[in-house]
Amino acid sequence: MNYARAVAARSADPQATRAAILGAARVQFGRHGFERTTIRAVAAAAEVDPALVMHYFRNKDGLFAAASELDVEIPDLTSVPPERVASVLLPLFAKAWSPEGALLPLLRAAATNRAAADALAGMFTRLVAPALGTVAVDRPDERAALIGAHLVGVAVGRHIIGLPPLVAMDDDTLAEWLGPVFAHYLTSRAPTGAV
Secondary structure (H helix, E strand, C coil), rough: CCCCHHHHHHHCCHHHHHHHHHHHHHHHHHHHHHHHHCHHHHHHHHHCHHHHHHHCCCCHHHHHHHCCCCCCCCCCCCCCHHHHHHHHHHHHHHCCCHHHHCCCHHHHHHCCCCCHHHHHHHHHHHHHHHHHHHCCCHHHHHHHHHHHHHHHHHHHHHHHHHHHHHHHCCHHHHHHHHHHHHHHHHHHHCCCCCC
């Protein structure tokens, strides 16, 4: 299919076409990372011409940026007891780091792609840290960073490395394990050497 025919094909429902491309891109980036994902592979998975991918997203960087946008709304945690924070946050992140979620491509790419690392850090700074700061007894940035690092580590262990016990563990059990750890991060006394 040439570009003119591809543009004509999208007139049926451009939003559905764009959504199909993004869904396919998330799966491809999540499975193969940024470097090994191609525009052609995404187009084939979305059952569209590669020209449509280029039309909507200009290039692979644009496609990756759009596929990595997190639409996660962190709830107000001010009235959540610290030991329940993991139970509130984990379902949101489990969905975002699933194979179809926007977080997994970022995790795969962040080690080798500065834009992906920046996007991941920006998401944390913009969405997660302020919510966790409302529960922290002091030093909210440091306490939130510890929880963020823990969540990233669990996601990497579960979905990239594939540690069998983490892969097999259901989200409710994982939240039970993480509950006391997150409460410790949020409420324990800061180390004496901390500035």
